[in-house]
Structures are given as structure tokens and as C-alpha cells.
Amino acid sequence: MAPRAEPQFVCSKCDAQFLRWTGRCGECGAWSTIQEIGAASAESGRIETTDAKPGKTVTFQSLTETSNAPKQSIGFEPLDRVLGGGLVDGSVTLLSGEPGIGKSTLLAQAALAAAAGDPSILYVTGEESPSQVALRLKRLTGQIPSTLEFLDATDAAMISATIREQKPLLTIVDSVQSLFHPEIAGVAGSISQVKACAGLITEAAKRSNTSVILVGQVNKDGDIAGPRLLEHLVDTVLMLEGDQDHRFRILRVLKHRFGSTEEVSVLTMTEQGLSTVDDPSAELIKERPIQTSGSIITCLMEGHRPLLMEIQALVTPAGYGTPVRRCSGIDAGRLGLLIAVLARRAGINILDKDVYVNAAGGLKAKEPAMDLAICLAIASAVSDVAIDPKTAVFGEVGLGGEVRPASIPHLRMKECERHGFNRILVPKGSITDPTSQIVEVATLRDAIDQSLVSS
Numbered sequence: 001m002a003p004r005a006e007p008q009f010v011c012s013k014c015d016a017q018f019l020r021w022t023g024r025c026g027e028c029g030a031w032s033t034i035q036e037i038g039a040a041s042a043e044s045g046r047i048e049t050t051d052a053k054p055g056k057t058v059t060f061q062s063l064t065e066t067s068n069a070p071k072q073s074i075g076f077e078p079l080d081r082v083l084g085g086g087l088v089d090g091s092v093t094l095l096s097g098e099p100g101i102g103k104s105t106l107l108a109q110a111a112l113a114a115a116a117g118d119p120s121i122l123y124v125t126g127e128e129s130p131s132q133v134a135l136r137l138k139r140l141t142g143q144i145p146s147t148l149e150f151l152d153a154t155d156a157a158m159i160s161a162t163i164r165e166q167k168p169l170l171t172i173v174d175s176v177q178s179l180f181h182p183e184i185a186g187v188a189g190s191i192s193q194v195k196a197c198a199g200l201i202t203e204a205a206k207r208s209n210t211s212v213i214l215v216g217q218v219n220k221d222g223d224i225a226g227p228r229l230l231e232h233l234v235d236t237v238l239m240l241e242g243d244q245d246h247r248f249r250i251l252r253v254l255k256h257r258f259g260s261t262e263e264v265s266v267l268t269m270t271e272q273g274l275s276t277v278d279d280p281s282a283e284l285i286k287e288r289p290i291q292t293s294g295s296i297i298t299c300l301m302e303g304h305r306p307l308l309m310e311i312q313a314l315v316t317p318a319g320y321g322t323p324v325r326r327c328s329g330i331d332a333g334r335l336g337l338l339i340a341v342l343a344r345r346a347g348i349n350i351l352d353k354d355v356y357v358n359a360a361g362g363l364k365a366k367e368p369a370m371d372l373a374i375c376l377a378i379a380s381a382v383s384d385v386a387i388d389p390k391t392a393v394f395g396e397v398g399l400g401g402e403v404r405p406a407s408i409p410h411l412r413m414k415e416c417e418r419h420g421f422n423r424i425l426v427p428k429g430s431i432t433d434p435t436s437q438i439v440e441v442a443t444l445r446d447a448i449d450q451s452l453v454s455s
Ligand code: TYD
Pocket: 097, 098, 099, 100, 101, 102, 103, 104, 105, 106, 136, 269, 270, 271, 272, 273, 274
């Protein structure tokens, strides 16, 4: 049998390999991305990361010497909080988020705070020119500390060598998509390039004991070069989320080798950059309309942080054709399901009406515990009866119309009480010693009767 032919061509977008050149990648469908595999580089598809040679021995390392990883505070509270105190020396953190959400702003503030303590900080500006970064920093602080050094470079090998030589305490690379590895085929930002560049920088961080924060862009239609691709390579993955048209941003931890992933920071974008919101629940509900139908307060859990949020609904007679369902901050599929449950299990037939639902404030209410609030906001909007403004609700709604338990109910109830809600509708079984303020509901019908009748 003849030996199997090795693939000779690779797609620079998705890394698929082919025997023959084609104009369009058969895997990802991209045009003009198929390139011949370079004899020296991509043939192996690997980067040399060790200097192992035949016959060479290695020295064992005791884990007791390395396990107590102390954290160095950055001095920028939102980052320190989610990292559980700060960065571990030699660790690599990936900061992801959609373009324009505020990643560069956040890191500029972190760099300024870290440099204030006088350690050496290296800021690699692959995406923006140093003058652009300097302008932003000046706007944020007035003057730039001399300990903050800029490197206007995109060559990952050169950046990695600089980190190894200079050994700064913290290196910020904005962004990993702008880097290129000179020995790897593909354009900057392609999967193979992003992986190779991140690999080089990670290795430099570990060897020189420098903490690195890498920025990773997330595309609107997926996370091609975002957290998933590099998750296994880095120690920590942070995500900055929010709606660009709204003020609030949430900084959360998706993976953390040195601590909990439950901490979140709630931030607001101001003229002076991102600042921490001290009482996010109060901020999120302060603009809600009182005595207006279709509005209700619920409690969302972000990690182990309870956040109050207003859900708004509007129901109008449908025009011609398929009724419109629009939502923001809520999963569209979930909304369709809840409309069906409302119709079949609670007798609220809106299948022929246009329904609009909005999680006010620009945050995402994708937790199942938001179901009850979405249903009650719709029920209130249909009947045009306002829900009592001191009522808050939470609970998942099942297909049978039953209200199912939500996680950590006591924290949610406490947050509602702290903000003056004196009637809290909760799933049955959420509380062992009921108070007069807390009303347990078993079904959606029950919850509608309890909240709309009392108003
Ligand atoms: P940026 O941090 O560049 O986003 P990313 O790096 O995630 O692409 O900027 C996000 C937006 O924030 C940008 O439209 C300008 C705005 N912004 C402010 O509102 N205040 C500020 O102090 C700064 C620096 C930016």
C-alpha cells in the first residue's frame, strides 16, 4: 500500500489541513485563506518550547517550594477583587470582551495603579499606537509614571525576548490578536497565530516570573479568538461584559487557577474611565417607573453577588403576519418558551400579540431564576395592572407551569429586604421559617394571583 500523503495546505482561519489548494476552506467556508504549509514552520505545527536534547537530564522540583503562590495587589480594586487579591508572579491572565467594551481602558487604569507603587510595568501596544495609549492615560491621570514603559511591537518572539530580558513585574499585551509569530503561517489573529503567540508569551512569563495580562477580542458571532481558544493555556480568564450603549459593565472570572471564580466587579463607564459601583442593586433599579404596568423587580446572582434588576414588558396587538417577540438582555428562546407556558398553564394567551421584554440597565438576565419575573412582567403588561412597587420575585418556571427553586435563595431574599422590598415571592421550599414578608408560590398561576390581585 502506498504511504498516506501528508496534508500540504492549511487554512489560516480555522487550521484545517488539505492535500490540495482550494479557493474556499471546506471546513470554515472562508475564502482565500488556504496557504501552503511552510517547510520549516507549520510542517510540525509546533513551536519549540523546551531545550530538551537526547541524553540531557532534568532536575526535579519540589512542589512545596512553589505551591504557596502569594498574590501581588495591582492597586486597582475591581481587578484585585475578581483575582482574589491580585496577580500571582509568573501567571498569565486573559482579559476577554467585545471590541469597544472597555478592555483597554480597564488595563490603562490597572497599569497606572500598578506603576504608582514603583515597580516596572511593560505595556505592549500592538493594537493602538503609543501616542493613542499615552493620550488615554493622560486623560485618565494627568501624567504618566516613568516606571510605565511602552513597547510598540507585534512580533511575539521579540516581545517574549524583551520580557525575558527585562523581567518587568507586570506586562500588559493589548491585544493577542494583533501579534504575529514569525515562524508560523497565517495572518495575525488567525487561530494558529493566536495560539502560537500566546504560547510564546506564556512561556516567557513562566520563565521570567513576570505576570502577564493578555487582551483577547471576542467576536460578536462567537468566540473565535476569545477565551475558549486560549483557556487551557492561561491561568486565569476574565471577561468584561455589558452593553456598549449602557453604563454598566461586569468583570467576571471564567477560570482561575489561584482562587474562586465567584467574585464579580460591577463597573460603570465614566469620563474618567471605569469606576466601581458601590451599590449596584440601588443603581440598577433607581430609574424604574412606579405604578406602571409591565415592570417588576427580581434578583439575579452574579457569582455569589446578588443584584436587583428590573424586568420590563410591553404587549401590544400584533399587526399582520407573525407576532413580534423582541427582547434585550434575555434569551429569545427562553422568552418564546415562557410565552407558551403563560398561554397553556396560566390562561394568559398572548400567542397572537407582539411582546417586548427588556432587562433594564443593559445587563444580561440569562439565569433561569429570572423566569418568574419575565412571566409576571408580561402578565402585568397584558392586564395593564401595575405590580406593587415593594414586591420582588424570583424563581424558575417549568413547562408544567410550576415554580422551581432558584440557587442561593437566602442571599437573594436578603438583598431584596435590604432595599426595602416587603413582599417577596419565592419558590416553595426556599425558606424554613417563613416571615410575613416572604410569600411562597408553587405555580405560575399562584404567583400571578398573588402579585396582580394585591396591587
Ligand atoms: P476601549 O477601552 O478602547 O475598548 P476596548 O479596548 O474593549 O475595545 O474603549 C471603550 C469605550 O469607552 C470607547 O468608546 C471610549 C469609552 N471611554 C469612556 O467613556 N471613558 C474613558 O475614560 C475612556 C478611556 C474611554
